[in-house]
Amino acid sequence: MNNAIGSFFTSAVLDSTSRITNIDGGYICLDKNELPFDIPDEVKSRVALALCQREWCRYPSAGGEEVEHLIGEWLDMPGDCVVAAPGAAQIIVSLLSYFALSGRPITIAQPSYSLFNYYCKTYGINYRRWMLTTQLEYDLDSFPDQSPGSVYPPQQPHLFISSPC
Structure with a gap:
């Protein structure tokens, strides 16, 4: 296992097969950027x-x-x-509103915030997923084809890389 990932995430998070994980008798939602501990x-x-x-x-x-x-x-x-907002949802909605109005396609690194999928479908945004490896690393060999005519129309697509963890 990648040492950086192992030192950043708890074993409960790494072993999770769901977006909701039980840690020490309490639940955290991994796709909502919740901490597994309280603020000091x-x-x-x-x-x-x-x-x-x-x-x-x-x-x-x-x-x-x-x-x-x-x-x-x-x-x-x-x-x-720097962009500050009361939460990731506000930033995601603002960004995706732009792409919905402009008709530009996007690629979204996954796993990521569940709102990307929801709002892309809601706004009719042409998007593709770029799945991380099981070690949560980027794999350039699996990066979706971005060339005009592949799946995307001729406009330049954009890429979102975000981490809810």
């Missing part, structure tokens, strides 16, 4: 204190530009290269 109390306390020190009479920015900028600084990259 120290982190919760720091967040609560920061919230108490802010004004509550104003709406927060809906776009998240301040958070994106701070994350960009932390990553040493421009803030406009």
Whole structure:
């Protein structure tokens, strides 16, 4: 087994054959980016204190530009290269709305968020799956043919690589 994968995922996650897995008597949904453990109390306390020190009479920015900028600084990259949202679902829906309107096809690395499949079918988006190996690695030999006329129309297809884990 790949050491990087083995050190990142618990054996319960690696051995799972379902998107819902029982870990230590509790269940996590692997396709919803849930953690198998709770956030430490120290982190919760720091967040609560920061919230108490802010004004509550104003709406927060809906776009998240301040958070994106701070994350960009932390990553040493421009803030406009970062997209922050209250969850993956909002980003997935926004991206797929663009592809639905543009008629452009996509390839989606799998396994991934179940919303990709649902919204591609809902919006009528031409897409193909690129399955990872059983070791959750990318296999270029199994990458779907992207050439015009293969399955896709002549437009340039796009690829989504995302990880709900």
